[in-house]
Structures are given as C-alpha cells and as structure tokens.
Amino acid sequence: MIMTEKKELLGLDKKEIEALIAEIGEKPFRAKQLWQWIYYHGETDFDRMTSFSKDLREKLKAGFTITRPKIVAEQVSQDKTRKWLLEFADGQRVEMVYIPEEDRGAVCISTQVGCAVGCRFCHTGSQKLTRNLTAGEIVGQFMTARDAYGEWPSPTDETRLLSNIVVMGMGEPLHNFDNVAKAMNILTDGAGIAISRRRITLSTSGIAPRIVDMVNATGVRLAISLHAPTNEIRSQIMPINNKYPLEEVLEACKTYQQQDGSRYITFEYLMLNGINDSLENAQQLIELMRKYKINAKFNLIGFNPWPGCAFQPSSNNRIHAFAKVLNNAGFAAPIRVPRGQDILAACGQLKSKKEGSKA
Template sequence: MTAIVPDIAARPAAARPAAASAATGADGRSDLLGLTRPEIAAALVAAGEAEKSARMRANQLWHWIYYRGSRDFTAMTTLSKDLRERLAERFTIGRPDVSKDLKSTDGTRKWLLKFADGEEAECVHIPEDDRGALCVSSQVGCTLTCKFCHTGTMKLVRNLDAGEIVGQVMLARDHLEEWPSPKDGRMLSNIVMMGMGEPLYNFDNVSKALKIVMDNEGIAISKRRITLSTAGVVPMIARCGAELGVNLAISLHAVRDDIRDVIVPINKKYPIKELLQACADYPGLSNARRITFEYVMLKGVNDTPADAKELVRLLNGIPAKVNLIPFNPWPGAPYECSTDETIRKFSDIVFNAGYSSPVRTPRGRDIMAACGQLKSASVKRSKADILREQAAKEAAATAALPA
C-alpha cells in the first residue's frame, strides 16, 4: 500500500478518523454504520459476545444492515431474542438527520444532511427513466478553492467519516424504498463521489465507505458503477486505482496552466502535465474503462476553439471522454456560462477528433443541486467558539433548574 505523502497528511482534516471502533452517541450507544465486518465482530466481543460466535453474528448483522437496510434490532429474526435485546441496549444503526429535503421540477432530489455534531453536507439523487445516480459528499466544506464552485467558497470544516459517507447511500435507499438491496431496476444504480469536498484528501474514509458499498453481500453496487472525481491530487490517483478500481473523473476545466492556476488552484502544486501523466498511468485504464475529463464552460475564460484543439492534443494517447458542463450560476459567482453556440462548436471539435464529448444537461438548478452549486451553512468553528457554546448551554440548563 502506498503511504500518504506528507503534504497530503498535513492537510486540515478535523475529522473523526477511519476508526476501528464504533462512534458513541449522546445516549451512550455505539453506531455500527460504517464499520467493517471485523470491526463489528470486535464491537460485539467488547459488548460481551463470545469470540467464537462474534464473526458469525457480524456476518448476520452485515446482512440485516446493508442488504435489508434494517435499523431495528428487534426485526433481525435470525438472531436470538436475547442477543437482539443486548444489541439494542448497546448499539444503533444510524442515518444522518435531514435538515432539508428539496425536489426539483426535473425530479432531482437534494438532501441537506445534519450529522451527530451538528455539521451539515448535501447529497443529490439524479433520476433517469430506469436508473439513477447519487452524488455523495466526502467533506463538510472543501479543502480546495475552485473559483467556479459554490462549495469552494466554504472553508473545510472537517472530513466525513466512513459511516457518514455510507449513511448518505443508506438514506437515499430508504427514501427510494430499495430494500432489500435489489439486483436490477435500481433507481440508485450509480454512485458519483462528486459532492462537497475533495475525495482524495479524505481517502481512507472514502475508501472504507466505498468498499462497504461495493460488497456483494450488502449494498452491492459494482465498482464499474462508481465514479470518483478529483481536482487533481496527483500522488493519490494511483492508490485510488489500485485499491478501489473505480472509474476516475478529473475536474480539468482548463488546458493552460496559467488559467487552471486561477480557477483550479491545486494546479499550482500539481500542474496539467503531471496530472495527465497520472491519468495515463491509472491502473486498469483501457478503451473500455476511460477516464472522464470534466470541463466547465466559462464564457470568455476557457471556451475558444483553440482551447478545444489544445484539449484534444493533451488527451492524445489517454482513453478518455469529455463531459462539457454548462456553468451553473450561484449567488456572487464571478463567471457566466458560455453560449449554447460556443459550447456546440467546442463539442464538435472534440468529437471530430474521436472523443465522446456530451454536453451535460443541467439538473436541479432550481434547488441549487446542479454541478458546482452545493453548499451548506456549516462553518469552521474554533475551539473557543465550541467552548463558549458549551458554557452557554450549561448556563441555560442550570438556570432552568428549580430553585
């Protein structure tokens, strides 16, 4: 396994780590969501289950949690009544709370989710006629500051842990009523790690969550139906391919370093040449498994015929397709969307060079759920802020006591 390079490890990540034990809630019970089978078994042993039987019980719990979507231990009839009672006393199977549930006129649905510590992130379900994709967040806020992205105007608050990432999938399945986990005809058929945050700056938690999602005895979404999008964390790209083997999408958005330095500032650390070399070396890359290059169309910035021709030159030798994304506006955005005619000419140049270059149809614009529009009200709080809030709550509770 490739070690995380120092500059990545040093990134701000005020997060619950990819833990080996369950997170404990306010009621003292531990959440099993996001734990691996060995971690569930260890939690059972810590709760008094014999080691010999803990592994089997963990497999049974896995089936109920991830295949059947159950949150109620009393419904887990393959377990003894005594064990179910003990589990209910010690454990929970969580979901994030829903702060807002918005539905677009085109069927797109956006949930603003609140986690146990009160922080919030968004996820979006995009339905098609016979399938659908869930856009999943990996961070509250974002490490990066891409100028065209609404999330990029937020500071990074913290990473999401594996349970919080998986919880987004579980919640969407709940709302779509797709339990037990169906094999065919799913309206949650694809996962795209394209929500809030940079997934490769939270790779341990993202990897753990996606391995749970891909497990054939649970949610069972194939790695070929999962796409991870990165703005270009070059040292982590090979590790992503080797450990997960999911589809890769690159937020490219410019063909010159001077422009990309401005609109995707991570380019200053990992310029286009290094990024494209990492793409060319991506494990499992072939004509059947192409890399998707995402390219947001910004009026007068990156949308000329010369830009299109340079994009074709840069992609030479890389099995690739290009997603052209009309810029989705948000309050205070510094850019405008390219005209339809400009986008069409750009697409034609790329397509005629042999690369698929569909123009993405904006979905969910009316509820701010389209690409680049996600943002929550969470803000990074200092330790002093948190202590002040706790003191105020304690003072209020004391004042409410009878004299």
C-alpha cells in the same frame, strides 16, 4: 449516573464487525448476519433483527446504535432531481442529490463538510473545510436515499432505481482518502449494499499522488475535473493546479488508464464564457491528450452561476462548436444538461448552509 455513549455501527467494515461480535462473546457467524441486517436489509432497529435471540438483541441495543443522518430539508426540482440537506450528530450538514434518468439514476454524495481546494467556480469551494466525513457518514448518505425510495433489501442490478453513485458532492474525496476508500468498499460489498464498482464514479480535482492509490484501493471509476487545457488557465480557476500541475495529473491518469484497463478516462470540463471555451482551447486539449496518449472522454458541463460568482456560462453555440472540434479529433464530448437548477442542485452549487432559512 454515568452514561456511556453507544458505539455507532454504520461505517464499520467486515473485519470490525467480526471483532465486535467476538468482543461481545458471540459466535463468528453472527458477524455475517449483523452485516446483512445493516447493509443488505438497511435495518436500523435491533428489535427487528429476527434471526437474533432476544438476548443478543438486548446486548446490541445496550451498547450500539445504527443511525442515519437527519433529514433537515428536502426539495424536488421540476425535472425531478431531488435534494436533501442532511445533518450529522455534531450538527454539521451536507447536501445530497438524486438525479433520475428514465428508469434508474445516480445519487451524488459528499465526502467533506466544505472543501479546502477552493475552485473559483464552485459554490461549495467558497465554504471553508470544516471536517472530513467518516466512512459511516458517507455510506449513510446513500442509505438515506435508499430509505426514501424504499430500496431495501438491496435490489438486483436490473431493478434498482438508485443504480449509480457519483462522489461529486461537497469535498475533495482524495483529501479524505481512508474514509472514502473504506466507504467505497462497504458500498460495493456483494453481501450488502452491492453497488457495482463500475457504477461508482469518484470525481477529483486532481490530487495527482493519490489518483492511482484510490483506483487500487477501491476499483471504482475516477473522473478528473480538468476544466482547462493549460496550466495558466487552470491555475486561474483551480488554485490546486499550482500544487499539482497538469503534467502531474495527466501522468497519473496515464498510469491509471494502463492499470485500470478502462477504455477511456472521463474529464469533466466546465464551460466558462471567455475563460476556457475558445476553439483554440479545444485544440489545446486535443494536443494534450495526444501528448500523454490518453483515451479521453470529455463531459462538457454548462455552468450554473450562483449568487456572487465571478463567471458566466458559455453560450450554447460556443459549447456545440467546442464539442465539434473534439468530436472531429475522435473524442467523445457529450454536453451535460444541467439538472435541478431551480433548487441549486447542479454541479458546483451545493452548499451546506440552509440558505434563506431563519433556522
């Protein structure tokens, strides 16, 4: 018997769903209903799509499927940070993290299996790029988190626990531009999952030519992984800087700020002992921002060492002194307390292998 593979619906955008509904000979208004079942109700079972006739349900069941990534493992940190190891149909795995605040929280999702950028401080970066995730796999991560917290149908802004999304897991989002942009537009659609564009932050290592494109294509917020005030230091810890040096990244940021109209651009800055954490480095950062006339906010991030890494975290005193120099020059520079350290869920620690596992 010849088995034809069922078509995956998760990750289809509105136009694709409309085309599919037309293809199976249904009236156009069914497309809107199907969209709502998938993305507003989070439904995966065609039999529970009660606004459809039995005939239509059977037709959908015969040709289509709505799947979530499989949860392979799950850990909860002492600080309630929750980490999932997720597996896709081809066996590839990524990690996803939920970082709760008092009455809301952010889900950190991945865009690639592995990463080609190779930042030297990043655990993920030590795992070679295997493949891009599809739009469905990117959206499916967040939907899995919603399953876990029972947040279907889409709650309102005020009541949702999973209020924010940070695209800061594995991978460089701008290296998987089309799928990421499509996923962002699905996540933010008001008739579905309906996360506000301003509540999504996408972090990039600085793929300068695509920064403004992503803002234009999605309207989500961008954060730049800067981590150094000079090309010399940045190239040492982020080899991508040889391709897109600071000047190009900051020019793109300037255009982004003008176009986006946001009050400031967020720069992530990992504090690495003896590498980028001197008071002189803080001063260099200030001069750089003044030169490019960028309203910047710096997130100073404590480094979480992982087995085999070559860097040490800066001391608390050093981080506070660094922040003070920036603050005195008028820049916000909050110090980020690492979360989920005991389960290796903090920034730069994600890796898709189930370490220590016999599986």
